Amino acid sequence: MGSYVNLNDYPDTSYVKIPTNPLDRVIGQPEAVRLALLAAKQRRNLLLVGPPGVGKSMIAQAMSFYIERPREEIRVVHNPAYPERPFIEVKTIDEIEKEKNELNSIEGQIIDPKDAPQNVAERLGYRCPHCGFYSPPTENICPNCNNSKIINSAQGPFNDVFNVIGVAFGVNNTNDRVTQTRRIGDKEEIVVYEKFGDKIRVLDEKTLEKRRKMEKKSPSKVIVPIDRNPFVLATGASETELLGDVRHDPYGGHPQLGTLPYERVVAGAVHMAHEGVLFIDEITHLGNLQRFILTAMQERKFPIIGRNPQSAGASVRVDDVPTDFILVAACNIQDLQYILSPLRSRIIGNGYEILMEIAMPDNPQNRLKYLQFIAQEINIDGKIPHMTMDAARIIIEEGRRRAKEDHKENSLTLRLRELGGLIRAAGDMAVEKQHKLIEKDDVKEALSLYIPVEEKIKKYYGSMYNAMNQEATGSQKGEYNTYYNYNDDRTYQ
Template sequence: MYVDMRKEFLEDINTTEDVLIPEDPLDRVIGHDDVMPIIKIAAKQRRNLLLVGPPGIGKSLIAQAISSYLPKPNEEIAVLHNPERPERPIVEVRKRKEIEKESKEFGGSSGKLIDPKEVPANVAEKLGFRCVHCKEYSSAYEKICPKCGRDKFAELNSQKRHVRELLGMFDSNKRSSTSFPKKRVTTTKIINGREEVVIYERVGGNKIRILRPRSFERRGRFSREKRNVIVPLNRKTFVQATGASETELLGDVRHDPYGGHPELGSHPYERVVPGAIHEAHEGVLFIDEIAHIARLQRFILTAMQEKKFPIVGRNPQSAGSSVRVEDVPCDFIFIAACNVSDLQYILPPLRSRIQGEGYEILLDVTMPDTEENRAKMAQFVAQEIVKDGKIPHATRGAVEELIEESKRRARVIDDTDNALSLRLRDLSGIIRMAGDLAVMEGSKYIRRKHVRAAIKRAIPIEDQIIKRYGSYEAAMQKDLTTRYGNKSSFKNNNEESVNRSYM
């Protein structure tokens, strides 16, 4: 029996195996109770967000949870060939209903698959299934008959060449197009007392599909379109573009070494690559540390305003530099995240756009030390163990030990008494280290001693340096690399000559 920690207390469980993990992703977010109603409104009303706070307090988790509230995407974006101006491909946006209807029609035109022995003998021979010499059936991929050892298609090709020569058709290019086996054979058949045209199509090396002319025309209409689907209908509604480059964020047109030559190269529409802003259409575009892509913020602002953004070749020395696709849709919910110190580096118009169509939220770094919040910490431990998948569950004593460490960190780092730290990413590292220790020991559960050992070992590198050298400056002086080397540290060892050129 699972225990819902949103309604029960820590004393109600023996191990984290007993904890019920909520199905709603937003209910998995620990803390931030005062802002969760606003976040849920933003998810329902498609509002933009700016989440502000130190690393590891749940900004990414909140952004992912919001995307789970969105409906399935309703539009597919494709780029079509423009025969008049190939370097200006055309954008096509199709709705889900249209695509499903077309798929149904195409499915109805797929025809019936039958065995080669069920079709007329001359059709089976032309499609490559029946040997004209011994009349034995075999795979169409086998040129030599496995029974008689003769070329199945030599006689048919010879007859066809003879007819073409009699008619004066000596073009070698045309001659090659008539060789056997054929992909498709058209003939007539009596159906319900009427003579109708029937198309037999080879499928692989062992099957034949029967098509009627009408269904074949529908298939031809679908296949003749030169189109490149850049944003498919079935896609994720969460796109993370943290630290993205210009091409990753805005899209690009790939280079063609043949310069887009119609015979040797590829068409421009085939080389169009969407950016993250396009892939996030009808979904969430999340960028953490938004200040680190300062020069790209103006492009995000334009995309948010226009809800469409062109895709162009961004390398001036590439064959794609002359290609431009206008009005590619990019209607997304924008969620940005940053630290307090980075607010000054966010473009003021971008912040204004977020404020005008959403909310700016300062997230908490601690939560009160109450029985309810201690139960939430147990839920957090259970979630991290399940997410990791490689460590055992924790006992109640192990959870209590982690809660004490959370309380200590709230006091030391955030100067808050009677509180629990929400810097949960650091605490998750302790959970995993304790779990690894339990695995190495062969323990069924993570116990209190494992958490204590993990807390003792999970010391930041700065604290390790100070513990070993006394100060960071002393560590710098004793660093033996040429970058941080300090000759004064060796004044008592002048008689020793050490060659460090290799470093």
């Protein structure tokens, strides 16, 4: 917190030093932070249990800061013998670097068109055959003499010979490429000149041979890149988002019209999280999909298949796709019973279960932590000014009041997400009034707006029953009357 040791030392929240360490920004969860750091270093799983807004997702995201960056890239490779069963190829960072060097070695030499033989520069469209003026090949008319730069590529007694030689090396003479010979010492070699923007690329025999060998390799597609984010947030919105898919091809993968199966493979969250952190909030919402997470954790690989039985991708399957991730799952206390037993056992067997705190003692040190939280929220928002200390004290007192609602005396609430909303609302009030800092009156006004809508309904209508009857249609009123008569309860609790 800088050189300041208590609240009275701070002029306003802009003087609060925000930690660079992500886990140090988590407020009031020392045990969870300690185990999260340990889990990141030891690659253990976590189950975070607690109400919304206490820092579960923040802890999960911070864990990715402490693990090594991914060192593997996952590719799906075309299988010529059986296209519906593409191969998986895993490349390490060293192998990728070696590939880049090999690709650079087949790039050839880049030269200025004026350094190329004149006949080559003319045939590629850089040099005017009439006046010798050089201009970009995109200009068909010479800007110097206004004559056409286009010449018959079939001119010359040796063009047919060069075409045959070029084919042997996998290249053909076109308006973009010219094959010739050149003498280096006592040796004569084939050389290919290619258009390369405003320059010319020169490929010698060795480079052409390397290129030909690389082109013989089966084509591939990167589905999990090396430079990916090691933190992956997954939901149960769809199986395809979680487990991957093979996109539909209306042409059924036809060799000429369609798209080859390997090109339609899409990785899921379990694959993108390989070597990283897979965070699943409200994991019980996955329902039966939890069993697939369990399989991916156990096997450390999970196949990608077409998940729509009506799709052309349904016949495609890619096996052995790596899924070596750290699972961080989160749920509320009441949903704990709905976590799949084997999945929970897998988490416990290689990780930790953590019950999140909902309040922390109200003492000077923790009040400074609250001040840090306020400054963090303001910085994250980026659209509101900092806060005076009088205003910050009201936020702290509101935190104390909310902790008391959770039956935590002399404490400060750790349900900080809602307090963050209060800070933003107060900031909006300050912006509206053109205040340079959020003042205590701005916070008080925000508090008046932040009354739960249920309380507003009771104040305006008298009860939830009255509100529902006044706002309902005739048919709906009958339903409400039946419901409330059955329960014999016309008050809102």
